[in-house]
Amino acid sequence: MSKPDANNPFAITANEIRGRKVERFIRFITLGMTWALILPVLFILGFLLIKAWPALSVGFIFDNPEKNMTAGGIWGPLIGTFMLIIVSLLIAAPIGILAGVYLNEFARDNWFTRFINLAVVNLAGVPSIVHGLFGLGAFVYFFQMQRSLLAASCTVAVMTLPVIITSTKEALASVPQPFRVACWNMGASKWQTIRTIVLPNSISGILTGVILQVARAAGETAPILFTGAMISSRIADSGWASMVPYGLEDRFMALSYHLYIISTQWQNVPESFKFGTAIVMIGLVIAVNSISIGFRIYLRSRKKW
Template structure:
């Protein structure tokens, strides 16, 4: 039995190593393909100029700015809503039908295809509220899209905070809300930031929701207000690859756009990871 247990353990670890190696290999292959085909088109002009001549020349500056606006707008809505929802579910709600219904709704939202969120945003934000095809409508739609991710990550982060922290604070006469705000939340920030990182990555790469709520096929200027249309990197890449005026001619621009999108997501993630590491070190002191 000892021999069999050790053998099974070795097999399991071997399978895990093989699976990990396969994932890393696929990531390396994808990155190599994008970098090798996209680095030649990168330049200051490509980053700072607007597209021209049917998007066969020029740069992707309006698409970069539009993507940044979407990230900021969606996170401004989704992050506070997600954290507050997680606080209610973790700290205040009692087991029952209401809590069960909320949990089921969150699970269903997490598994809903992004195009459904796009249709919802089109019906509610674009048409019903009259925001039109705009940054505001797209940001609100993407906020709903990533809300389940942030809620779940925040819940897990709050649950990892030891109960002793809460009990000690309450025993000193501190109110429950003050305990949550000054004791529980600071200890849970690293996990909450992890959820924010996942949300940012999804916002930056989504195409279907913004296609239906505000992203323009060709808009070679910066949006003037939150009610303006905009260009975004994922939709711009989709247009270049499937519906451009000269798909073969724009192939280098497609790879360059994909490379810039990856770099943008990586840059934002590095900032978020730095913030998370700072709070983790602060908690250990």
């Protein structure tokens, strides 16, 4: 072990020099791993944008597919995807958040609670195609919803519940326990404490699960394939809003399913249409996520701790 210079006790020792070299090396490695994560994403987005550029226009967004999907745009699939996100969110968010509140704030640590937590973890690992078959049997046939926007939204909601429940539990657990104790000592009930102290201070974390739900709902194909999504070749001259669902009982078009069909089942579809659909789907997810993240950052900035 090297010793400091007697004439200059503040001189850098060999151990300190070695430590700085190790620190620079670790910083270089972590920076490299960060760029290794970012560069593929930028490459994919750039590649898709270049391929999609010939098709991108206002008409591509606001026109329905025409001429056996070889012309027109993606208005019907875009609106169908947006409605799928909204309806599935309205179903999954309240159930997931309330379930997370119960498991973290009310449930006792016993075998039943541990069984529920294990079930939530296992549900998160179920493949989406299995969720689709479950939705077909449960919502389409058993509850007689038929193939519709409602059946597809319920299926997607079930699939995204584990993420919302888990993020809610983690967000609630991050609130310091003294906050709860102080509120109880002032005479507040448990529910009053949760409603006025715990939930407002954990809402930014809860939004994380909601954001992930939105992204997954927009990109899933298998669940809606069995429960409500459709593709149609009869919309050449049927009007601007012909493929927009007007009710929960209607079938709908979706960007993910539309992209799957025109890429694998339909002939003579321009390549730019396929990549354009992918770019719009990614853009929709990024836009919704950006709004949610901005709102989450705003709420987090209002925290006093």
